Amino acid sequence: MTSIGTGYDLSNSVFSPDGRVFQVEYAGKAVENGSTSIGIRCKDGIVLAVEKITVSKLLKLGANKRIQTVDKHVGVVYSGMNPDGRHIVTRSREEARHWRDQFREQMPIPTLAANVASYVQLYTVYNSVRPFGVNTIIGGVDDEGSHLYMIDPSGKSWGYRGAASGRGRQTVNNELEKLDFDKLTAAEAVKEAARILYVAHEDNKDKDFELEISWVTEANGRVHEFVPESLLAEAKIYAEEQLDADVEG
Template identity: 60%
Template sequence: MTSIGTGYDLSNSVFSPDGRNFQVEYASKAVEADGTSIGIRCKDGVVFAAEKLVSSKLLVPGANKKIQTIDKHIGVAYSGLTPDGRHFVNRGRSESNTYRRSYKVPISVSSIADRLAGYVQAYTLYSSVRPFGVSAIVGGVDESGPKLYTIEPSGAYWGYYGAATGKGRQAAKSELEKLDLPNISARDAVKAAAKIIYTAHEDSKDKDFELEISWVSTSETNGLHQFVPKDLLEEAERLARDDEDEDEEMQED
């Protein structure tokens, strides 16, 4: 039996006859309509990058960031609805603070991913709420080393070396697969991330965007989640644009 959503997409707590939750699927569509976000797990840390689409020239540059900090050693990049992303991050900060007060140590990356995934999944169970309209890439460095996870609107989560979400996720994943992810350094990953975001943006060339890149690295940031220095960001963007221009010239030839 195949369902088309009619009658089964009115409540978040009802399955269709073939086992689908249409509200979760609709939430995933909201993610696919937003800019691309990626995460790279390297040998010495984690790098996040996000394509923040600019809908108006009147917007203040740097506002409504798609990359945020959950704890000193944990960052998150998300694609989807910005208000949902803010609530997701605030919940992560609350979980992190509660864990630190209870156990007197920072929360591990795997624990925060598990807790946030459970929270997101709870929003798929009741008719009084709706699923989160974001897919989040959560990563950081703890005692066991760098870790990277993706949390979907369904509450499912997986560990990755490289992850992508948003409109250009397929193109981004193809580029991520070309990298030597377990052995790449954080500094090289920053440059690769910029190139990947520019590649993924090709389908939305009619829209302006801001590139956001942050990292958590044992060698570069002493294990703290920070946005990359301005000079490194500018260098990464310049290299990405140069590669893009070279590709266009080769296609013309």
């Protein structure tokens, strides 16, 4: 970066001569080094999944969840710095609770995503704080249907059919583009999410990982929850079989 060492990367409230905010770009690099996460919007709901690298054999399996519930009908998965992700989840829950207290109804998911994106963007304009080193994928089902949004460290928010973040983002995006989201059911999306994460993990296969997958569907009453263990086991078997078939092919 041409402006490193000239002072333009010391504050997130200063633009470089070529119009860049280096602190935001550095936050994006933190995301690229994080675990790979996926969001899929299918015909009957949404699916969230994450590849959680096992950094130590001493860690308890299932602890430190990367997928969390914001409100009954909304879930979140994130890539990047874990403390930053937890803070965004807390803020999202506050937004949803305040809306419910004021209007006595669930918060529309597009409004939730917009409010959280605005909050994230505030951390890019003041010198006393730093940008969040995390990409957040928000997904759920409300009265208007299923929704999937991704918010990056700059506060930019887009609606997606399929979203990916983390170190395997490019590989995941290539696989997501092959899916027919209009015909894909939530149960099928769970298996595809597992397969795609196994494919992305091939670039980091010397490390063990846990697979976390959740969903919100019309069939389960629009409740964000982790998928049943039986379906998760099926998804892992399907992913391994597809990966072996690709290797043999």
